[in-house]
Amino acid sequence: ExxxxxxxxxLVMGMTNKKSLKCEQHLGHNAMYWYKQSAKKPLELMFVYNxxxxxENNSVPSRFxxxxxxxxxxxxxxxxxxxxxxxxxxxxxxxxRLGGSVDEQYFGPxxxxxxT
Amino acid sequence: xxxxxxNSPSLSVQExxxxxxxxxxTNSMFDYFLWYKKYPAEGPTFLISISSIKDKNEDGRFxxxxxxxxxxxxxxxxxSQPGDSAxxxxxxxxxxxxxxxxxxxxxxTRLQVFP
Numbered sequence: 001e002x003x004x005x006x007x008x009x010x011l012v013m014g015m016t017n018k019k020s021l022k023c024e025q026h027l028g029h030n031a032m033y034w035y036k037q038s039a040k041k042p043l044e045l046m047f048v049y050n051x052x053x054x055x056e057n058n059s060v061p062s063r064f065x066x067x068x069x070x071x072x073x074x075x076x077x078x079x080x081x082x083x084x085x086x087x088x089x090x091x092x093x094x095x096x097r098l099g100g101s102v103d104e105q106y107f108g109p110x111x112x113x114x115x116t
Numbered sequence: 117x118x119x120x121x122x123n124s125p126s127l128s129v130q131e132x133x134x135x136x137x138x139x140x141x142t143n144s145m146f147d148y149f150l151w152y153k154k155y156p157a158e159g160p161t162f163l164i165s166i167s168s169i170k171d172k173n174e175d176g177r178f179x180x181x182x183x184x185x186x187x188x189x190x191x192x193x194x195x196s197q198p199g200d201s202a203x204x205x206x207x208x209x210x211x212x213x214x215x216x217x218x219x220x221x222x223x224x225t226r227l228q229v230f231p
Contacts, residue, residue: 042220043160104150
């Protein structure tokens with residue numbers, strides 16, 4: 001596997017279910033991110049992890065719970081979601097700024113989540 | 117309030133011609149601007165970036181221009197090819213920690229290049 005992988009690619013869940021999204025990066029990066037893309041809206045940053053430590057929580061509801069056990073893996077645990085949480089969830093990773101240059105983020109293909 | 121705006125949801129260009137995608141921003145503290153391309157069923161892929169201290173950056177067929185006084189940037193693709201058909205996202209970058217950035221995205225412009 002290369003790049004950033006995400007599983008599952010599609011997920012349908014009821015409002016009372018608990019599920020988890022998984023992301024794995026094979027790039028040796030130090031930072032990982034969760035983004036949400038709803039219909040007709042821009043990608044929104046949810047969480048940032050740097051060297052396994054959460055450095056940003058963009059006012060995300062507690063029904064979304066991230067976990068970063070190491071720099072290569074990132075999870076998003078979901079529970080008691082609402083239909084408006086249906087969206088494309090994208091994971092990304094980056095090396096971090098080196099010498100002041102731009103910190104390119106590499107994205108996975110996303111998980112299309114539908115909450116019924 | 118959206119800090120990064122792409123006001124054209126779609127653009128159609130003939131193969132071989134120039135494609136110009138536009139982006140406006142409101143926060144003068146952004147220090148980098150990036151363009152990403154996204155094909156269906158794939159994640160966005162990085163295309164080109166520009167530092168806020170530059171006004172132009174070129175990479176092959178892709179050139180990004182930055183007008184700081186107007187808070188406007190544009191991506192030029194010359195010549196356009198059918199494989200360039202995708203959704204293009206403009207993003208602006210700020211620090212969230214000592215070495216990681218927060219990207220703020222526009223809503224995207226769908227480019228279609230026809231023969």
